Amino acid sequence: MMRQKMIVCFALAAAVGLLILPLAACKPEPAAGKEGGRPDLILIEGLSEFGPLESAPVPFLHDLHAELVQKEKRDCTACHLEKAKGILSQKYMRLEDTDRQAVMDVYHENCLACHKETARSGKPSGPVTCGECHVKKPDVFSTRQPVVMDLSLHARHIDAADGKCDTCHHQYDEAQKKLVSVQGQEVSCRDCHGAVPAENRTTFRFVAHESCIACHDEFGAGPRDCGGCHDPARQKAIQKLETVPRLARGQPNQVYLTAAREDIGKSRMPSVPFDHAAHEAAAPTCRTCHHQTLKACTECHPLNEQAEKSVVRLERAMHAVQSSHSCVGCHETAKFYPNCAGCHGLMEKGVLTAFACTRCHSGPPPSEAALRLPPATSLEPQLERSSLEAAELVEISGLSDKFEGVRFAHRRHIEKLETLIASSRLAVRFHGRQDLVCQGCHHHTPAGQTPPRCESCHGTPFNELNLFMPGIVGAYHRQCVGCHDQMGITTVSSCTSCHDPKGGEGPSVP
Amino acid sequence: MGISRRRFLHWMGATGAGLAAVKKAQAAEKEFHGYPGSFAVLHDTTLCVGCRSCEAACNSVNGLPPPEKPFSDLSVLEQKRRTDEKSFTVVNRYQVSNVPAAGPRAEPRAIFRKHQCNHCLEPACASACFVRAFTKTPEGPVIYDPSVCVGCRYCLLACPFNVPAYEYNKALEPRVMKCTMCYPRITKGLLPACVEACPMEALTFGKREDVLRIARERIRKHPDRYVDHIYGETEVGGTSWLYLAGVPFQQLDLREDYQIRPAPEFTSGALGAVPMVIGLWPVLLIGLYAINQRKEKIAQQEREQAIQAVLAQARAEAERKAQEAAQKAAQEKQKAIDMAVKKALEEAAKAKGKEGA
Numbered sequence: 001m002m003r004q005k006m007i008v009c010f011a012l013a014a015a016v017g018l019l020i021l022p023l024a025a026c027k028p029e030p031a032a033g034k035e036g037g038r039p040d041l042i043l044i045e046g047l048s049e050f051g052p053l054e055s056a057p058v059p060f061l062h063d064l065h066a067e068l069v070q071k072e073k074r075d076c077t078a079c080h081l082e083k084a085k086g087i088l089s090q091k092y093m094r095l096e097d098t099d100r101q102a103v104m105d106v107y108h109e110n111c112l113a114c115h116k117e118t119a120r121s122g123k124p125s126g127p128v129t130c131g132e133c134h135v136k137k138p139d140v141f142s143t144r145q146p147v148v149m150d151l152s153l154h155a156r157h158i159d160a161a162d163g164k165c166d167t168c169h170h171q172y173d174e175a176q177k178k179l180v181s182v183q184g185q186e187v188s189c190r191d192c193h194g195a196v197p198a199e200n201r202t203t204f205r206f207v208a209h210e211s212c213i214a215c216h217d218e219f220g221a222g223p224r225d226c227g228g229c230h231d232p233a234r235q236k237a238i239q240k241l242e243t244v245p246r247l248a249r250g251q252p253n254q255v256y257l258t259a260a261r262e263d264i265g266k267s268r269m270p271s272v273p274f275d276h277a278a279h280e281a282a283a284p285t286c287r288t289c290h291h292q293t294l295k296a297c298t299e300c301h302p303l304n305e306q307a308e309k310s311v312v313r314l315e316r317a318m319h320a321v322q323s324s325h326s327c328v329g330c331h332e333t334a335k336f337y338p339n340c341a342g343c344h345g346l347m348e349k350g351v352l353t354a355f356a357c358t359r360c361h362s363g364p365p366p367s368e369a370a371l372r373l374p375p376a377t378s379l380e381p382q383l384e385r386s387s388l389e390a391a392e393l394v395e396i397s398g399l400s401d402k403f404e405g406v407r408f409a410h411r412r413h414i415e416k417l418e419t420l421i422a423s424s425r426l427a428v429r430f431h432g433r434q435d436l437v438c439q440g441c442h443h444h445t446p447a448g449q450t451p452p453r454c455e456s457c458h459g460t461p462f463n464e465l466n467l468f469m470p471g472i473v474g475a476y477h478r479q480c481v482g483c484h485d486q487m488g489i490t491t492v493s494s495c496t497s498c499h500d501p502k503g504g505e506g507p508s509v510p
Numbered sequence: 511m512g513i514s515r516r517r518f519l520h521w522m523g524a525t526g527a528g529l530a531a532v533k534k535a536q537a538a539e540k541e542f543h544g545y546p547g548s549f550a551v552l553h554d555t556t557l558c559v560g561c562r563s564c565e566a567a568c569n570s571v572n573g574l575p576p577p578e579k580p581f582s583d584l585s586v587l588e589q590k591r592r593t594d595e596k597s598f599t600v601v602n603r604y605q606v607s608n609v610p611a612a613g614p615r616a617e618p619r620a621i622f623r624k625h626q627c628n629h630c631l632e633p634a635c636a637s638a639c640f641v642r643a644f645t646k647t648p649e650g651p652v653i654y655d656p657s658v659c660v661g662c663r664y665c666l667l668a669c670p671f672n673v674p675a676y677e678y679n680k681a682l683e684p685r686v687m688k689c690t691m692c693y694p695r696i697t698k699g700l701l702p703a704c705v706e707a708c709p710m711e712a713l714t715f716g717k718r719e720d721v722l723r724i725a726r727e728r729i730r731k732h733p734d735r736y737v738d739h740i741y742g743e744t745e746v747g748g749t750s751w752l753y754l755a756g757v758p759f760q761q762l763d764l765r766e767d768y769q770i771r772p773a774p775e776f777t778s779g780a781l782g783a784v785p786m787v788i789g790l791w792p793v794l795l796i797g798l799y800a801i802n803q804r805k806e807k808i809a810q811q812e813r814e815q816a817i818q819a820v821l822a823q824a825r826a827e828a829e830r831k832a833q834e835a836a837q838k839a840a841q842e843k844q845k846a847i848d849m850a851v852k853k854a855l856e857e858a859a860k861a862k863g864k865e866g867a
Contacts, residue, residue, distance in 0.1 A: 348731040462715045474711025
């Protein structure tokens, strides 16, 4: 009898151990379709400034609550107290954080009171127990994206403000110790208001919400909810102006870029003729280049390192490939637009050839450059025709036993590339010379000469003496398929798009 | 059974001592970076277009049976496949949502990866095989000898990439089937069939050092296109089939939790101990047993001797006593006889005296 009981016990234990426990330990796969993203998610963890948190931060959906409050025919004052005339505090039900207990009480008392009351009146309400609010692993996650005030949106705001810049722009006058508006000296809000509070300046996030929303509220135009500005889907829906009128702020049209006035004597490179007006159209905001403040680059970037080693020199500011603010960095990004990526996507990234220097440094010497402006038309990029005659059709054959040869429409490809180049001022500026276009495919060839045949350099693959060079078949496929891939061309999608199979079905590309 | 506690502890102690002695005999912590000059293949998944030419070439060169669906049929890519006894290699398609912008494209494209034996530098299959059917050749490939295979299929279990397959359908002489890196071809100076067939040169063949150099150069030239890691450089101690990818390898079914520790190292300790254990323990334990038995026998003998001695003593004592008693009896008898004689004589004398008077 005892023995039988023992056997049953062991069998049960084995069953639990081998079957149920591993299943229980398995975590369920997260949902493939990432639901639960909200742009209005605020994690309430204000108590963290008083010390480490005891409970998990509370995920709070602001738009959800704002909608419900609106349905009750109430406004923001339902939760936000007025701190000054017409300005609401951004904190919940308080003007300032006094101490830990007080802040905690504000949340607990007010949130729960409202939830309980709503529940009592029979409407669906929010959580009331500790664990329902202080969720350790919430299902909801933030999809909030920062809003970019690009030139189009800014132009619409200028319109709405009737051209009065001082509606939004101000600066701090040290002498008068107050905010003033000076015509012609407006800068981006972010030039002064950063991500962290400083001295007498609040954060950009704070002022954006305070000023922008207050104005939107007053005029009844523009988004007032979180999602209206921060939801990526709704950001895409923001109306873009067809032609953005040029922002008049006393900036030059064309200018010679060179070192700062005090460094002119030390500077040797020819100046760079720079079409500021054309670049304004290419950049989404002024801050793309004027990333810190709306002044000339040389005001902050010295020619040489001064006493502080951490200062970014002028050379780095202009030529750093990884930077999104530098000239070269932005041009490098442009190389990967679909129209350009066919050739540039296959080239080594971030390489500055000596040839490239003269493309930009083609102006007068620094001492002269400081004295005059370039004539307006001189900066228009020019197309130069090539002296070479491009073959119309090129026959590539004899490489495969599975496929016939390729009858490559050589001239059509060149013409297509030239059309694309002509449509981009940047492209024409750098390779308006038709000869240079050949180098897109006929790489490692001097420009202006009939290029050698591909087979001259590419032979059988995996040659120890030539490790990094693909064989001829690989070279053709990587160049052609690679270009089509980079440019997003889907019409050429299978082997048979280029060469017919020799008798019978050959493999095809999906 | 009746074994005493002391004896049991005795045996346990001896076993432990034997084990401790065995642990010393481990292979020293060595790292194997592959035979110098051995070959390797680099698979660049950013170049693979999923045409399955490699599968067709492998099938043809190895004399494998033709598949159900022809190699030109790309609908098979809708399912993830694994290598089996008729396919040494398969190409799988992965729909990955965060393909990096090597050129901005309308939508992320599918990524293809060719899967086959990775020809590890320290293969787990070779380590698990107790009849040495697998060999890591100095040229690089891990090859299989069906003539010694016993069909236990430990290699299928041991492989960290789940590559080998077994010919379950064959009743006589089933084999373990896996990619051979075309060992017969590469020893003749030819390329593996898949490498030769690939139109995009997504497969690069060469010495492992050179292939690694090529991979590093590609990453250096196009840092936006590749994840900065060559899969197989150090995973499971290094493999002879290396991968480059533009997305985390995890998303291409290449496990990223494999560290640099080679697979055999996990079991080499225990497996290395087996011969030692088999050699030492029986001798040790039998020795102990023999000693104990001998001790017992001697004790038994001594006990018996003691008994014998006591018995002998007792017997001797009894005999002596009997003798004494007999002597005493004889003496008494003599005495009695003497007395009787004396008495008779006295009586006779008395009777005579009476007559004479």
